Amino acid sequence: MVILYNQDPMSGGGIFIQNLNISNGEVVTVFSNLPFGEYAAVVIHDENINQMLDFSRGRPLEGYGTSNRNNPAKMPPIFDECKFQYGPEQSSVLIPLYYN
Numbered sequence: 001m002v003i004l005y006n007q008d009p010m011s012g013g014g015i016f017i018q019n020l021n022i023s024n025g026e027v028v029t030v031f032s033n034l035p036f037g038e039y040a041a042v043v044i045h046d047e048n049i050n051q052m053l054d055f056s057r058g059r060p061l062e063g064y065g066t067s068n069r070n071n072p073a074k075m076p077p078i079f080d081e082c083k084f085q086y087g088p089e090q091s092s093v094l095i096p097l098y099y100n
Contacts, residue, residue, distance in 0.1 A: 001017065001018070001019050001020070001043070001044045001046045001051065002016075002017070002018045002020065002027065002029045002041060002042075002043050003016070003017045003041065003042045003043075003044075004016040004017070004031060004034075004039055004040075004041050005039065005040045005041070005042070005079060005082075006037065006038065006039055006040075007079055008078060008079040008080075009076070009079075010040060010042060010066075010076060010077045010078065010079055010082065011076055014042075016031050016034075018031075019046070019049075019051075022045075027043070034086065036086055036087040036088070037085075037086060037087075038083045038084070038085055038086070039067075039083065039084060039086050040066065040067050040068070040077070040079050040082035040083045040084065041066065041067040041082070041084075041093060041095060042064065042065070042066050042067075042077060042082075043064065043065045043066075043095045043097060044062060044063070044064050045062050045063035045064065045097055045099075046062060047062050047063075048062075059100045060100055061100075062099075063097035063098060063099045064097060064098060065095040065096050065097045065098055066082045066095065067082050067083070067084050067093050067095055068081070068082050068083065068084050068093075069081060069082055
């Protein structure tokens with residue numbers, strides 16, 4: 001699941017949400033007609049397909065990642081820490097997933 005935000009709080013459905021299948025260990029998504037600007041993204045490996053990141057004792061049970069953060073351990077994510085500038089110079093973002 002890929003969720004795109006344009007402001008805090010980074011919770012709920014954001015401005016766009018896509019549920020995708022994993023192929024060869026990767027997920028590629030395209031958001032059409034997206035105006036240039038600041039955005040932040042969250043990716044969740046929603047293994048049980050319940051449309052949310054599951055936790056046990058405060059730790060995520062599924063893989064997750066956020067844009068522009070090498071260590072997404074700080075939850076919930078904060079827009080200013082995760083934002084990226086989408087425009088002619090940057091039209092894609094790589095988000096690795098972390099599993100606890």
